[in-house]
Amino acid sequence: MNTQATDQLNTVRDWLRFAVSKFNKAGLFFGHGCTNAYDEAAYLILHTLHLSPDQLEPFLDARLTFDERNEVEKVLQRRIQERRPAAYLTREAWLGDYAFYVDERVIIPRSFIAELLHNHLEPWITEPEHIQHALDLCTGSGCLAILMAQVFDEAEIDAVDISQDALAVAKKNVDDYQLSHRIHLIHSDMFDGVSGKRYDLIVSNPPYVNAASMATLPDEYRYEPSNALASGKDGLDATRCILSVATNYLTDRGMLIVEIGHNREALLSMYPGLPFTWLETSSGDSFVFLISREQLAGWQIRSSQ
Template structure:
C-alpha cells in the first residue's frame, strides 16, 4: 500500500481487501472505517476523496483495516452503533445491539402507551443499556432498573445512560437475573443469551470470536436462562404487568410452552422479526389471573 496517496485510492484498496475476506458490504464498511479515522461525515468524505493522505493518518487506517480483516466487528472498531433512534457506545465488553432487539423495544413501547402512571420497568441482561435507554427516552414517566451479571457491561451501560442524561431514571444493578430483587415490576424486558451452547462454534467469526460468550450462551437448547427468569418473575410481576423477551430462531413453541407453564392465565403473543422469524415473546398478565 506504499504508493497509495489519495483517499480515493485507499478507499478502493480497502474495499477490495474487505471483499477479499468475504465481508458482504465491503463498500459501506470501507467508507465507514475511513470516515471514522478521518473524522468526517458522508458529505465530508466525498469532498476529500482527492486529498492526499498524511502518512500518520494512513498508518491509522492500515491499523483499523487490519482489525477488520481479522474479523473484529465494525461496531467495536468505530466504538458505536445506531439502535432504534439512538447512537449506542459499544466495545468488546458488550453485545452489539441488533435490529431484532428494536422490535423488543417497539413491543414494550406499544404496551407502555396503553398504561397510565409511572411504570416500574426492569431490563434484565442490559448489556450496553440500549433497551433501557431507548425505553426511558420514549417513556419519560418510567423508572428503570438495568440488571447484568457483567460488571464490565454495566460500565458501558453507565456510559450510555450518562450520555443521554438518564441517570435520574435508570439505575444499574449487578445481579443474577432477579435474585436480589424486591419490588413489584410493571414491565420486565429481557434480551438474555439464547444461543444453544452447541451452536456457538458455528457462529460468524465476528460473533463467536469477539462478542462476550456470557452474552450469547443460553445453555443447552438455548432457553435455560429464560426458563430461570420465568420462574423467578412469578413473584414480582404485578397483576396487570407484562414480560417481553427476545428469543432465537426455532424457539417459539418451547418458549411459549414455558411461559404458559409459569403464567397459565396470561395472554401470550409471538411477534415476527423482519425475516419472518418468531422473535419476541410477549406475556401480558390480566387481572383475573389473581382473582
C-alpha cells in the same frame, strides 16, 4: 497491506472500493451492526475520518491527507487481520439514531427490541405514561434501558446484569445520556437483586445461543463475552428462568418482552398452550415474544392442575 497499492488510493471513493474488495477476499463475517462489506467499510472509513455515518456521498471524491490514509489503512488492516468486529475497533455501536460506547466487556448491541421501542411498542402499549416502573434484564451495555427512558418519560428503570464489567460500560452510557437519575444499575443474577419489586414492563435480550451454534461461531463473535451469548444446550436456559418467575415481578397489568434468537420452534414445543404474541420486526415475527402477567399466570395455573 501492499504499500505500493495503497499509495495509489487518494479519495474516499478509492479507499471504499479497496476496502470492500479486501473484506470480501478475506471472507469477513458481518453481523454486528452492518450486514455487508460495503456498509461496514463505509462506516469504518467515515468514523476514522471523524465524519458522520450519513455523510458518505458528499465526501466520496474528497482526497485524504497522508496521515488520514495511514489511519484508514490501519483500521482496515486490523479488521481483516484480527477479525475483530468493527464496533470494538471504533468503541461505538448504533441502534437507530442512538450511539453507545462498547468494548469487549459487553456484546455489541443488535437487539430487535430496539426497533420495537422506536415505535413506542405500539399497539401493545397505548398509554406510555402508564409505564412507571420498568426493568431491563441482562442489560449489557445499557442500551435498551436508555431507549426505554427515551420512550417512557415517566418511568423509573432498573437495569440488571450479572457482570460487573458490563455494568461499568452501562454506567458510562447512562452517564453520557444523563440518565443516572432515572436508570438504576443493579448487579444481579437475573431477578435476585430486585426481590420484592414489581414492574409495568420487563424487557430482556438474554443469552440465547445454543451449544451447537456456540461451537461454530465465526471468529468475530469470539471477541464477545461468552456468558452473554451461551444459554445451555438448547439456548433457552435464560428464557426458562425468566418465564418461571416473571409473574412475581410484574404488576397485574404488566407485560414481558423477550428476544430469543432463532429458538421459536424449540420454545413453542417446550411451552405448548402458552399464549405468546410474536412481535413483527424487520426480520420477521420469530424473534421477540410478548406475554402479559395475566396470560402467564393463567397458563401456570392450568398447567399445574
